[in-house]
Amino acid sequence: MANARALDKRRKSIRNIRKITRTMELIATARYKKAMDRAHAATAYTEQITKIVSRLAAAGLDVKHPLLEQRDEVKSARVLVLNSNRGLCGGYNASVFREAIPRIKQLRDSVPRFHVDASGKRGVDGLGYRGIAIDQKFLNFEDQPAYAEVEKIAEGYLNQYITGEIDRLDVVYTKFISTSKQVATVQTLLPLGSLDEGVETDDNGGADSGGANVDYEFLPSAESILEEVVPTSFKVKLFKCFLDSAVSEQVARMIAMKGATENAGDMIKKLSMTYNRARQSQITGEIMEIIGGVEALEG
Amino acid sequence: MAIRCIIVTPERTELDCEADSVTLPMFDGALGVLPGRAPLIGRLGFGTLQLETAAGPQRYFVDGGFAQVEDNVVSLLTSRSMSVDLLDVGEAEKALELAHEMPSKTPEQMQIKETAVRRARGQLRSAR
Numbered sequence: 001m002a003n004a005r006a007l008d009k010r011r012k013s014i015r016n017i018r019k020i021t022r023t024m025e026l027i028a029t030a031r032y033k034k035a036m037d038r039a040h041a042a043t044a045y046t047e048q049i050t051k052i053v054s055r056l057a058a059a060g061l062d063v064k065h066p067l068l069e070q071r072d073e074v075k076s077a078r079v080l081v082l083n084s085n086r087g088l089c090g091g092y093n094a095s096v097f098r099e100a101i102p103r104i105k106q107l108r109d110s111v112p113r114f115h116v117d118a119s120g121k122r123g124v125d126g127l128g129y130r131g132i133a134i135d136q137k138f139l140n141f142e143d144q145p146a147y148a149e150v151e152k153i154a155e156g157y158l159n160q161y162i163t164g165e166i167d168r169l170d171v172v173y174t175k176f177i178s179t180s181k182q183v184a185t186v187q188t189l190l191p192l193g194s195l196d197e198g199v200e201t202d203d204n205g206g207a208d209s210g211g212a213n214v215d216y217e218f219l220p221s222a223e224s225i226l227e228e229v230v231p232t233s234f235k236v237k238l239f240k241c242f243l244d245s246a247v248s249e250q251v252a253r254m255i256a257m258k259g260a261t262e263n264a265g266d267m268i269k270k271l272s273m274t275y276n277r278a279r280q281s282q283i284t285g286e287i288m289e290i291i292g293g294v295e296a297l298e299g
Numbered sequence: 300m301a302i303r304c305i306i307v308t309p310e311r312t313e314l315d316c317e318a319d320s321v322t323l324p325m326f327d328g329a330l331g332v333l334p335g336r337a338p339l340i341g342r343l344g345f346g347t348l349q350l351e352t353a354a355g356p357q358r359y360f361v362d363g364g365f366a367q368v369e370d371n372v373v374s375l376l377t378s379r380s381m382s383v384d385l386l387d388v389g390e391a392e393k394a395l396e397l398a399h400e401m402p403s404k405t406p407e408q409m410q411i412k413e414t415a416v417r418r419a420r421g422q423l424r425s426a427r
Contacts, residue, residue: 038311041309041310041311042309042310044307044312045308045309048307048365048367048374048376049365049376051367052340052365052367052376056340146310147308147309147310147378147379148378148379151378159407159411162407162410162411163405163407163408164407214338214369216338216339217337217338217339217340217341218339218340218341219325219326219327219330219339219340220325220326220327220341220342224326224342225340225341228342228363228364228365229365232364232365232378235309235378236309239309
């Protein structure tokens with residue numbers, strides 16, 4: 001039987017760990033709520049953009065833009081991998097790598113010039129460990145990514161794309177679907193493909209407001225507005241990726257820490273049982289010894 | 300009758316208030332909006348948004364984007380917006396300097412530089 005005192009020590013340390021994991025869970029929950037609110041606030045913006053695009057389309061404008069068109073030859077590509085800065089969030093980072101690595105390998109073999117950018121310390125470390133060279137590192141994103149910072153990155157990519165330095169940009173991030181479901185996905189952000197799919201298609205939103213029969217005045221012209229809408233929608237899309245990643249990270253951490261707390265509870269229960277048994281057997285042993293001693297004296 | 304003015308940024312809804320008249324900093328100059336304005340979608344420049352409200356005039360810096368006017372509702376979509384009082388002249392001047400130093404060897408680079416210069420100028424104008 002194990003030593004009762006050693007068992008008690010172990011139980012105490014597990015209790016402390018449980019305290020820590022429970023606190024982390026609570027913090028993650030609070031941060032998740034905040035991140036979620038921000039993500040909601042961003043949808044107001046994307047909805048408006050979608051509305052404007054649908055008005056432009058309703059005005060009979062042919063939606064065409066260099067950012068929307070596939071380039072015939074992809075000479076140079078970039079992949080941006082979004083990870084967290086901190087660990088202890090379950091399989092969050094691992095699942096992003098699982099999506100990212102095959103895509104990186106595939107592009108590295110097929111595209112002459114290829115770079116990988118990473119956001120988050122875990123991403124930088126993980127990719128480095130897998131022997132993938134990282135070009136740009138972004139470590140400044142926590143649970144509330146600032147639009148100004150994302151915009152800087154987005155503008156960098158846009159400029160590179162326009163000047164022909166890159167022909168393609170993929171982003172690997174964790175898409176937030178619901179609190180119980182987040183999926184790591186690879187999304188090609190440049191070229192954009194179509195505009196509607198980017199800014200979460202809200203068809204009824206555009207049609208319901210009765211905009212179809214209102215004639216809009218476009219200033220200075222519909223084409224000029226389109227010229228501006230496309231880059232903006234790219235920036236917002238990238239921002240959405242960062243927001244989704246941040247929310248998913250907090251959810252993952254929340255769930256991981258919840259599991260850890262529960263496991264610690266189970267372990268404490270088991271250890272308590274063994275400890276009680278050990279203590280009891282120790283006491284019984286001592287009593288037996290005393291009785292034995294007494295009997296020996298009497299005898 | 301008043302106009303409802305909404306400023307939306309990707310991070311949050313910056314402003315949602317009633318105003319008697321709104322002056323928008325458009326791409327190619329200022330545009331005044333009074334109640335009953337015909338529907339419009341326009342491209343915003345970098346400049347100052349002026350509101351005439353019951354509480355007095357209000358001024359906001361707007362960092363590009365779009366404006367939509369419909370049914371006496373003016374909604375502005377912009378990447379950044381703040382009250383003019385929060386702008387710093389020194390910072391704006393520095394931004395302008397930085398913009399002037401950008402390379403302009405190709406037409407694309409020139410365009411990028413031009414935008415940066417215009418933004419910095421707008422910021423500076425609003426800050427003063």
